[in-house]
Amino acid sequence: MATELSTREAYGQTLQKLGKERKDIIVLDADLSKSTMTNLFAKAFPDRFFDCGIAEQNMMDIAAGLASCGKTVFASTFAVFAGGRCFDQVRMCIAQPQHNVKIVASHGGVSVGQDGMSHQSIEDLALMTIFPGMTVIVPADALEAAQAVETAAATPGPFYIRMGRPKVPQVCPDDYRFALGKAATMRPGKDVTIIAMGIMVASAIKAAQKLAGEGIDCRVLNMATLKPIDREAIILAAQETRGIVSAEEHLKHGGLGSAIAEILVEAHPARMVSIGLHDRFAESGNPDELLKKYGLASEDIEGAVRKIMERRGQS
Amino acid sequence: MLRRHIINITGRAGSGHPGGSLSAADIVAALYFKVLRHNPSDPKWRERDRFILSKGHAAPLLYAALAEGGYFPVQELETVRQINSRLQGHADKTVTPGVEMSSGSLGQGISFGIGAALAARLDSLPYRVYVLLGDGECDEGQVWEAAMAAAHFKMDNLTAIVDRNEIQLDGWTEEIMNLEPFADKWRAFGWNVVEINGHSISEILDAFEKAKSFQGRPSVIIAHTVKGKGVSFMENNPEFHGKAPNPEQVKLALKELEK
Numbered sequence: 001m002a003t004e005l006s007t008r009e010a011y012g013q014t015l016q017k018l019g020k021e022r023k024d025i026i027v028l029d030a031d032l033s034k035s036t037m038t039n040l041f042a043k044a045f046p047d048r049f050f051d052c053g054i055a056e057q058n059m060m061d062i063a064a065g066l067a068s069c070g071k072t073v074f075a076s077t078f079a080v081f082a083g084g085r086c087f088d089q090v091r092m093c094i095a096q097p098q099h100n101v102k103i104v105a106s107h108g109g110v111s112v113g114q115d116g117m118s119h120q121s122i123e124d125l126a127l128m129t130i131f132p133g134m135t136v137i138v139p140a141d142a143l144e145a146a147q148a149v150e151t152a153a154a155t156p157g158p159f160y161i162r163m164g165r166p167k168v169p170q171v172c173p174d175d176y177r178f179a180l181g182k183a184a185t186m187r188p189g190k191d192v193t194i195i196a197m198g199i200m201v202a203s204a205i206k207a208a209q210k211l212a213g214e215g216i217d218c219r220v221l222n223m224a225t226l227k228p229i230d231r232e233a234i235i236l237a238a239q240e241t242r243g244i245v246s247a248e249e250h251l252k253h254g255g256l257g258s259a260i261a262e263i264l265v266e267a268h269p270a271r272m273v274s275i276g277l278h279d280r281f282a283e284s285g286n287p288d289e290l291l292k293k294y295g296l297a298s299e300d301i302e303g304a305v306r307k308i309m310e311r312r313g314q315s
Numbered sequence: 316m317l318r319r320h321i322i323n324i325t326g327r328a329g330s331g332h333p334g335g336s337l338s339a340a341d342i343v344a345a346l347y348f349k350v351l352r353h354n355p356s357d358p359k360w361r362e363r364d365r366f367i368l369s370k371g372h373a374a375p376l377l378y379a380a381l382a383e384g385g386y387f388p389v390q391e392l393e394t395v396r397q398i399n400s401r402l403q404g405h406a407d408k409t410v411t412p413g414v415e416m417s418s419g420s421l422g423q424g425i426s427f428g429i430g431a432a433l434a435a436r437l438d439s440l441p442y443r444v445y446v447l448l449g450d451g452e453c454d455e456g457q458v459w460e461a462a463m464a465a466a467h468f469k470m471d472n473l474t475a476i477v478d479r480n481e482i483q484l485d486g487w488t489e490e491i492m493n494l495e496p497f498a499d500k501w502r503a504f505g506w507n508v509v510e511i512n513g514h515s516i517s518e519i520l521d522a523f524e525k526a527k528s529f530q531g532r533p534s535v536i537i538a539h540t541v542k543g544k545g546v547s548f549m550e551n552n553p554e555f556h557g558k559a560p561n562p563e564q565v566k567l568a569l570k571e572l573e574k
Contacts, residue, residue: 026437050433050468058426058460065430068408068415069438070361073430089457092420093427097408 004170007163008106010142012037014149015074019045022153026066028075030056036076036106036163060086060103064093067100072153079105079162083124094158095131101159102152103128108138108162109249110277110294111199116284121162122277126254128160129227135180136227137161138248140201141170144224147178155180164199164249166287171202171222181225183233189219192305193237196247197223197256200275200296204247207301216309226256234263243271243308247301249291252276271311273304317344318545318572320379320392326565328396331404334555335449336376338480338513338540343373345519346445347380355385358412364442365431367416369424370449370478371405372557377414378402386413422455424448425475429465432473443527446475451483454492459504465533466505474526475506475535478513480542484556498537506535513538545572 019041031054033039042049052059056077063075082105094101110120129136139145152159187208196204201222208218246257257274264270282294291297317340325331351364368377382389394400401410405419416427428446435442485491498508507529511518526534543549546568
């Protein structure tokens with residue numbers, strides 16, 4: 001296995017690499033470049049990096065203005081600020097005009113850890129997927145994060161990419177190719193499908209391995225592109241397996257689980273259990289403690305899969 | 316001419332913002348017909364000067380200037396605020412030729428303008444960026460985030476114009492949210508400040524020349540204006556911030572503007 005790297009570190013490295021090839025790439029940050037890792041680009045290309053200070057709303061509209069003049073702009077801050085604080089700026093100046101701005105937000109989810117509730121973004125995906133024409137990606141590991149950033153740089157239009165704070169294990173194979181809008185099958189299976197994104201993909205794989213020992217054969221899909229979501233893969237999973245478990249480091253409402261449920265209800269009603277934060281904010285703690293306390297651990301995914309297997313007999 | 320369009324547009328639509336369109340009419344006329352380097356037959360010309368309407372509710376004024384400037388037929392002004400029109404209630408850059416930024420949510424224009432001005436600098440292009448704000452709009456915190464950033468980045472290719480008509484939707488600006496000492500605030504943020512009578516074309520043109528020649532800092536033109544300028548019963552009347560004239564008032568207003 002490759003060395004562990006956070007998705008934000010992969011972002012910083014990829015941006016630096018892209019900056020060499022693409023002179024049209026401009027990077028903005030809001031006084032968090034050492035955390036979002038845009039500082040690597042800033043060091044390499046100081047003329048194309050602008051620190052906007054602690055003024056995220058201003059930064060998003062500067063990004064839009066640059067994009068309106070043909071630049072490919074990456075704007076970074078923490079996910080809580082990118083998603084929540086700048087909602088209107090993103091709406092008016094990035095999403096609706098379809099400007100070529102890539103909002104790459106770090107510190108998504110509760111795995112931010114000890115900084116606590118104020119810094120744990122659990123609503124950003126609902127806020128960003130709601131916009132017409134916004135592409136939303138949540139990479140599972142550093143490998144996928146790097147490829148997602150490359151894809152975003154090569155694809156016109158607004159993107160929101162959510163990166164995480166902690167180092168994460170590589171879950172994608174070395175020869176992985178990220179495909180925008182396509183779920184990646186991390187593990188084939190015929191009993192239950194676990195659809196996950198971000199750091200929850202690793203937990204989903206772990207849960208599937210454990211369940212295999214009990215004779216339950218889980219399919220694991222990495223739904224890195226939350227929008228536009230891979231509708232076919234979801235319907236296929238509903239047709240070919242007994243039910244679906246969604247797993248995300250986000251509120252259950254408005255995220256991956258909701259998106260899957262909307263498709264299933266219309267196209268192929270199926271049993272479903274969603275793993276996510278249930279209508280509550282989290283707190284300070286170590287990432288693993290938090291994931292456990294708030295029902296986001298691999299054991300919780302296992303429990304959800306068993307629930308679907310059990311319910312089968314009752315209907 | 317622009318004022319007559321504003322009255323017709325808002326009167327026909329039965330809604331819209333005549334007051335703040337009338338107050339800024341001389342400024343926008345000066346820009347479109349004297350100051351801006353632009354090409355109506357090529358609205359996306361890379362080297363065009365950018366005019367950004369931050370006070371998006373003055374869309375009737377912008378549409379009047381764009382139509383008279385040749386971006387689309389003057390007759391199209393009849394469709395403002397109607398279904399299937401390219402001329403939305405507040406300016407939408409995705410549908411209207413010549414509109415640089417979608418606006419209507421206040422406070423965002425200078426920020427967007429900084430982006431466009433930075434792009435000019437990065438590409439070594441000579442174009443300038445003009446942003447028109449309302450004075451009430453300056454209640455928005457983002458205006459001051461942008462004011463700080465524009466000075467920090469030394470954006471001398473950016474000029475902001477504040478339509479200082481002293482009235483916002485709920486009443487007089489100094490009663491709703493005190494802005495004074497307004498010019499001092501901009502100076503403290505690092506801007507070159509030019510104060511003028513916003514209805515004097517010669518003062519307006521002179522101010523743009525001053526802004527253009529000022530190096531190393533952004534300029535703001537504080538244009539003292541009269542809300543509803545040109546129509547006696549609209550002048551200094553907060554009621555006409557966001558209310559359209561009725562058919563009778565349209566007739567009266569047009570008659571006054573003929574003089």
